[in-house]
Amino acid sequence: MSYKIVFFDIDGTLVNEEKEIPADTVAAIRELKERGVEPVIATGRAPYFIKPLAERLGIESFVCLNGGYVVYKGEPLYKHTIEKNALEKLVALAARHGHGLVFEGEHTFCADREEHPFITESVLSLKVELPAYNPDFWRTADIFQVFLHCESKDEPLYEALKTDFTLIRWHPYAMDVLPAGGSKARGIAAMLEKLGYTASDAVAFGDGLNDKEMLAYVGFGVAMGNSNPELLPYADFVTTHVDEQGIRNGLIEAGLLPVYSA
Structure with a gap:
């Protein structure tokens, strides 16, 4: 399967417990983009919390606020507010x-x-x-x-x-x-529809309880090695810890990076 887009949680996935992005994660995201696959942030965080991280990774699109606010390349495309x-x-x-x-x-x-x-x-x-x-x-x-x-x-x-x-x-x-009914999966679905993709075209990485729906929804769901144990049944693959090349190893398993990527 040739996946077209990858959704990444932030806390515990793109960043470690110190809220730092491991250097190999930065490199893996860069290589993913070079191969023509689009990285997207999918987080419970609000958009004003993620700007420095997104800029460092060169990511322009995001599903924020657990699917309630979706932006593609700077343009809002979906909003789901609380009554x-x-x-x-x-x-x-x-x-x-x-x-x-x-x-x-x-x-x-x-x-x-x-x-x-x-x-x-x-x-x-x-x-x-x-x-x-x-x-x-x-x-x-x-x-x-x-x-x-x-x-x-x-x-x-x-x-x-x-x-x-x-x-x-x-x-x-x-x-x-x-x-009610809000989830990252709901926001992801809105973005995929905009792009003309299906869930089977997408990969997602996560580690927390708010990632259950997202990992179950996409074509290939990856749980980090440091994940909440309750998330693991929703994943297709459990990669290594965020600080142990977890992102790279998950992308390799998905067939999106070569085993001996530099």
Whole structure:
């Protein structure tokens, strides 16, 4: 199978625990482009979090906010926002339990608390700046995703909201809150349709719980060696660790790079 496009998660896939891109990953992406195969970022991160990384890798297209915001070569082509009435329910319930929220819009993100230890710890783990304080941001801006800050023991408190949202844990203190049915796969499907490709034309790499749908959807799904164990059943291949040429070895297995690539 000759694949035409490859989607890459960021955290734990393109970057390691220190949020650094391994040198061999940079080289592998460059070689992939030289062979005429397009690399695309597919991440839970917002577009304003990924610009330096995308520039370093020479990647112009991305599926951001867990499939809610899709850009191809600088042009937005798909947006999936959260309904205001659903947000109102989330805001009320989180306030009742003292759980901080961070609202992610198209151009910036804002928190509903000026200071919250869970917000500080989870957001800084991404090596990005802390959000501005604006508890009413969700009322006036299009919101694509929310960080809900609570521990896993508190997740049952939000069970009633699962008809409105998809909730995915990404940090001990934080979950992604997406529109119901939202996923990276949904955003990828929008891009493939625009390009005239099918899912079988695509490869995807990931390591986290928000990568399940993406790896299952594409023609060849690659889980990193450092993946959450729950992701592995969704992959066609498990490559090596992000710091052990995981990207290169996955691309070799997909037939997109030669075994002895320089």
